[in-house]
Amino acid sequence: MPKPVIEVEKLAKSFGDNAVLKDITEQVNPGQVIVVIGPSGGGKSTFLRCLNLLETPTSGKVAFEGHDLTTMDTKSVNSLREKMGMVFQGFNLFPNMTVLENIKLAPMKVKHADDASATKQAHELLQRVGLDDHADAFPDSLSGGQAQRVAIARALAMNPEVMLFDEPTSALDPEMVGEVLNVMQELAKDGMTMVVVTHEMGFAKSVGDRIWFMADGYIQENSTPEKFFANPETDRAKDFLSKILM
Amino acid sequence: MKKKIGLLLAMLAALVMMVGVFGNPTQVQAADNSLAKIQKKGVLVMGTSPDYPPYEFQATVKGKSAVVGMDVKIGEKVAKDLGVKLKIKSMSFDSLLVALQTGKIDMIISGMNPTPARRKNVDFTHTYYKGGYEIVINKTDKGKYKNKDSFSGGTLGAQTGTTQYNAAKKQTKNTKVKGMTSQSDLILALQSHKLDGVAMEKPSAEAYVSNNKQLAAIPSDFSMSSSATSSAIAFRKGSTSLVNKVNKTVDQIKKENLVKKEYLPAAGKYLKTNTVNTSMGHYWKAFLTGIEYTLIITVCSVFFGFIIGVLLALARLAKGNFLKSLLRWIATAYVEFIRGTPMMVQVMFVYFGLGLFVNLPALTSGIIAISLNSGAYVAEYIRGGINSVDIGQTEAARSLGMSNGETMRFVVLPQALKNIWPSLGNEFITLIKDSSIVSIIGVTELIYQSNIVRSDTYRGVAPIVVIMVLYFVLTFTASRILNYFERKMQHA
Numbered sequence: 101m102p103k104p105v106i107e108v109e110k111l112a113k114s115f116g117d118n119a120v121l122k123d124i125t126e127q128v129n130p131g132q133v134i135v136v137i138g139p140s141g142g143g144k145s146t147f148l149r150c151l152n153l154l155e156t157p158t159s160g161k162v163a164f165e166g167h168d169l170t171t172m173d174t175k176s177v178n179s180l181r182e183k184m185g186m187v188f189q190g191f192n193l194f195p196n197m198t199v200l201e202n203i204k205l206a207p208m209k210v211k212h213a214d215d216a217s218a219t220k221q222a223h224e225l226l227q228r229v230g231l232d233d234h235a236d237a238f239p240d241s242l243s244g245g246q247a248q249r250v251a252i253a254r255a256l257a258m259n260p261e262v263m264l265f266d267e268p269t270s271a272l273d274p275e276m277v278g279e280v281l282n283v284m285q286e287l288a289k290d291g292m293t294m295v296v297v298t299h300e301m302g303f304a305k306s307v308g309d310r311i312w313f314m315a316d317g318y319i320q321e322n323s324t325p326e327k328f329f330a331n332p333e334t335d336r337a338k339d340f341l342s343k344i345l346m
Numbered sequence: 347m348k349k350k351i352g353l354l355l356a357m358l359a360a361l362v363m364m365v366g367v368f369g370n371p372t373q374v375q376a377a378d379n380s381l382a383k384i385q386k387k388g389v390l391v392m393g394t395s396p397d398y399p400p401y402e403f404q405a406t407v408k409g410k411s412a413v414v415g416m417d418v419k420i421g422e423k424v425a426k427d428l429g430v431k432l433k434i435k436s437m438s439f440d441s442l443l444v445a446l447q448t449g450k451i452d453m454i455i456s457g458m459n460p461t462p463a464r465r466k467n468v469d470f471t472h473t474y475y476k477g478g479y480e481i482v483i484n485k486t487d488k489g490k491y492k493n494k495d496s497f498s499g500g501t502l503g504a505q506t507g508t509t510q511y512n513a514a515k516k517q518t519k520n521t522k523v524k525g526m527t528s529q530s531d532l533i534l535a536l537q538s539h540k541l542d543g544v545a546m547e548k549p550s551a552e553a554y555v556s557n558n559k560q561l562a563a564i565p566s567d568f569s570m571s572s573s574a575t576s577s578a579i580a581f582r583k584g585s586t587s588l589v590n591k592v593n594k595t596v597d598q599i600k601k602e603n604l605v606k607k608e609y610l611p612a613a614g615k616y617l618k619t620n621t622v623n624t625s626m627g628h629y630w631k632a633f634l635t636g637i638e639y640t641l642i643i644t645v646c647s648v649f650f651g652f653i654i655g656v657l658l659a660l661a662r663l664a665k666g667n668f669l670k671s672l673l674r675w676i677a678t679a680y681v682e683f684i685r686g687t688p689m690m691v692q693v694m695f696v697y698f699g700l701g702l703f704v705n706l707p708a709l710t711s712g713i714i715a716i717s718l719n720s721g722a723y724v725a726e727y728i729r730g731g732i733n734s735v736d737i738g739q740t741e742a743a744r745s746l747g748m749s750n751g752e753t754m755r756f757v758v759l760p761q762a763l764k765n766i767w768p769s770l771g772n773e774f775i776t777l778i779k780d781s782s783i784v785s786i787i788g789v790t791e792l793i794y795q796s797n798i799v800r801s802d803t804y805r806g807v808a809p810i811v812v813i814m815v816l817y818f819v820l821t822f823t824a825s826r827i828l829n830y831f832e833r834k835m836q837h838a
Contacts, residue, residue: 154741182747192742196761206746209756
């Protein structure tokens with residue numbers, strides 16, 4: 101049994117009186133693609149953001165490679181975040197920098213890579229997501245699909261061990277969803293450990309190793325895609341699937 | 347006599363007293379070693395307000411601008427008799443008393459008359475000159491006016507707060523009295539017939555008349571006490587030994603009638619050379635100095651103001667533990683306080699108030715005050731700019747492993763700056779103009795220089811037009827440069 105990359109123990113998160121995450125204990129093993137699905141407002145995004153401490157958990161433990169992030173000093177949290185790339189629904193590219201500069205920024209400022217090697221790496225990543233010809237473009241000239249692929253390349257530039265995807269295709273026009281999912285699929289094939297919050301059931305089925313079904317602040321089901329989509333155990337999951345599948 | 351006990355002075359006196367509470371200046375009742383101290387220092391610093399020919403004024407001596415006049419001659423004689431060097435510090439008349447009390451200068455020779463009110467705060471020597479008052483009129487009105495009583499139904503002008511201003515108010519009937527701060531403005535008003543006559547001291551009146559063929563002088567016939575018509579040298583309170591020593595010099599000056607025999611004629615010579623060429627081009631050097639200092643003050647203040655602004659903005663955005671809350675509170679209080687008090691008062695506070703603890707030169711004080719002031723405004727712009735950057739930008743940067751500081755520096759601030767660039771540009775252009783405030787502490791920037799040129803040339807409007815154009819050239823160039831960078835920042 102390999103050592104888990106991420107371990108979550110009794111995780112809870114409230115915003116004021118509103119308990120969004122109630123009691124979550126799960127783990128992510130190396131190379132696994134976890135797809136988190138569930139109804140809106142079920143705490144999926146909050147859960148993902150607790151994994152790299154963009155949200156501070158109210159209680160419980162989040163450990164990365166055995167190190168508990170919730171008890172760490174800020175500096176160590178910063179350096180562990182490098183190892184968890186994150187892709188946002190809204191891309192969050194830096195609008196005042198070119199595509200290339202977007203990708204080079206963190207390696208150069210955080211890892212102190214020299215310009216030449218950072219540029220070389222950025223071009224390689226852009227080739228990987230099929231956008232090397234847009235290296236000198238500014239983000240606002242890109243389509244949504246292109247922007248999200250750049251965002252993925254930017255996250256990969258830090259050589260993360262885990263990639264977190266927060267509804268990466270939700271803000272895209274339908275015809276652009278495919279290009280982004282393809283890149284993600286390639287990543288999964290290369291063995292990247294991934295936690296993906298998404299509504300793309302097709303992707304969940306074909307790429308996911310595990311489905312975590314989340315609702316009402318709990319992970320209600322943790323099973324394989326085959327089993328989950330064919331034979332959901334809980335009523336909550338059955339209800340959810342009946343609404344989204346035709 | 348110049349006798350401006352204005353509101354400013356009262357305000358400053360209060361300020362000096364306030365500062366005195368938490369760091370008592372030593373001068374007041376200290377043992378009298380004033381004479382020994384000056385002699386040990388070897389330098390006697392004379393404060394004067396060089397806009398009052400022939401007492402003191404700015405003139406070009408051997409190609410350089412210098413303060414000359416009969417008071418300067420007296421200062422030189424005093425220093426010589428004490429066996430020390432004379433150093434002259436120029437500042438506005440309003441500032442002289444405070445400068446003396448705060449140790450910026452050692453004595454005042456600036457046509458100052460030893461009124462009882464002033465005697466409370468400083469020690470005066472014997473009087474060295476007794477003047478009188480005349481009224482300057484347009485030559486075309488000669489014969490129409492004889493003395494102060496001829497202006498019934500008309501308007502008399504005088505320098506605000508001076509003895510002659512009070513006399514004109516009290517000793518005339520049916521006459522309007524209009525006060526202005528500057529002698530040259532009054533003459534200008536006279537020539538444009540807004541005034542019928544200007545009351546001023548005899549030597550000044552004579553200087554104006556001899557330099558301007560359209561003017562004439564008539565006797566004023568004001569009845570005055572002698573303390574209101576004579577000038578004396580002021581020293582810090584309690585400087586008995588120094589005053590006694592200088593009194594010997596003053597007595598000698600009076601006995602030998604040096605003022606009339608030597609000093610006034612010598613001052614008159616400069617006045618003559620001054621009037622040979624009163625074209626603005628002749629004074630290009632004065633204006634150039636003005637531009638130079640205006641730019642020095644502006645550039646330095648923009649630079650330091652920006653740094654202060656960024657730090658304040660970050661402090662105001664600090665959230666978290668007690669220390670951070672305290673920091674935020676201090677920054678907020680600072681911003682509110684600076685925005686709630688006039689910059690002029692801040693400039694005077696830094697120069698005179700802080701002057702009690704550290705002796706800062708006027709230029710440095712000006713830059714410090716304006717930077718501190720500008721910082722408060724810049725902080726608010728920057729805070730707004732930071733808040734305008736989408737939180738997703740911060741999250742993206744943090745998720746890449748960047749620290750809080752790195753995120754601020756490389757991601758948020760550049761975008762905030764772009765958003766607030768037009769407001770910042772506005773602030774910088776305002777600063778070019780606001781730098782003029784430091785003229786009150788004697789920094790030779792554009793306004794100060796133009797005042798010098800005005801009192802030098804007896805021309806009221808031309809220097810104003812010149813600096814108006816110069817200011818516009820400066821601000822317009824600055825706004826072009828800012829626009830260029832704004833365009834550079836707009837991508838795609």
